[in-house]
Amino acid sequence: MDPACARPGGPPVRAHHGRTAAQPLTERDITLTCVSNEVGGPYAGNARWLGLDLRTLLRQAGVQRDAGLLLSRSADGWSATTPLETVLDGRDALLAVAMNGQPLSPEHGFPARLIVPGLYGYASATKWVTDLELVANATGLSYWTTRGWAERAPIKTASRIEVPKPFATVPAGRSVIAGTAWAQHRGIAAVEVSVDDGPWQQAQLAATPGPDTWRQWKLPWQATPGQHRLQVRAVDAGGALQTSRRAPTFPDGATGWHSVLVTVI
Structure with a gap:
């Protein structure tokens, strides 16, 4: 199950594998939750994710913790903003390439997707990632925040x-x-x-x-x-x-x- 968040459209067929990253891969068990999950609802699921440690990746690029927000874009035109401190504070944030021992399927974000524990999917689980960018604020950039959803999205107990x-x-x-x-x-x-x-x-x-x-x-x-x-x-x-x-x-x-x-x- 992959209830990252409700969103329009689907993965385009043009997605393809890039070169294998030199950085070691990290495997973690992480539960994802969609912000549209009602009390007692089904939109929460657990999986074992394999991917690049996102904090290490950003540190290698020279990113500092006070840089603002991480803007992620998807191959289908969708976008999300993630508070950078939640990526760099030590939690197991990943650029994931596999799920439950198998390469990501198109449905679950092939060839790569974000996983940032502790945030609802619309601010942390972009599928079919094409690029990452640092921005100062989310104004007009995040698909769901432009439709009235909260800019900060910590998961509630x-x-x-x-x-x-x-x-x-x-x-x-x-x-x-x-x-x-x-x-x-x-x-x-x-x-x-x-x-x-x-x-x-x-x-x-x-x-x-x-x-x-x-x-x-x-x-x-x-x-x-x-x-x-x-x-x-x-x-x-x-x-x-x-x-x-x-x-x-x-x-x-x-x-x-x-x-x-x-x-x-």
């Missing part, structure tokens, strides 16, 4: 229930509530689940390779007959609790706690 599905029918007895939570580039420290607005219970967290990937979680549940409301929230690695305030995706990402209704028989 989010969590979702994936098992059971909304309106599912669940057998009474021993069951499990499970899902994922993410807060790139901060990381997830805890996930809590509430049943029928009862006390919050600590979920069990799976291991994760780092703060740029989501965390899977689960909570054993003794399901009793009737209708139940399940709700989840997360705490990032800095101790900040995911906000309960409901906000739409526009202009800088949705917020709120995800909940599902299920029937136990």
Whole structure:
């Protein structure tokens, strides 16, 4: 899955491989999230990316941290601006050429695309990259910011229930509530689940390779007959609790706690 961000058009056929870079390639597990992802929505996915370390590439070109914004352009005419400090602050920003052990497909950005953890895709995940340029500001340059979306796009802490599905029918007895939570580039420290607005219970967290990937979680549940409301929230690695305030995706990402209704028989 590659939910970088909603965008028009698609990759032109003219994309082709260039020469192999002399710089060593870096492989990292990174979760991407689209700013148009609703609370509990599907537009977040994890993959193993292989590519050039973008910070090293820019440093070799003489780029300094206070240079402003990194403007990336795509072969289909799309453009995005990324705060340069997020590329140079030590996170695993990549000019990626492969995904999950395979060269990028045209759908996922062949021959190269940007991956900058911690930012929504419209400001960090340009596909079919043709050139990179330093600019002082984003005025009139970034496709989505010219349409009213926020210029800065840090990913907000989010969590979702994936098992059971909304309106599912669940057998009474021993069951499990499970899902994922993410807060790139901060990381997830805890996930809590509430049943029928009862006390919050600590979920069990799976291991994760780092703060740029989501965390899977689960909570054993003794399901009793009737209708139940399940709700989840997360705490990032800095101790900040995911906000309960409901906000739409526009202009800088949705917020709120995800909940599902299920029937136990």
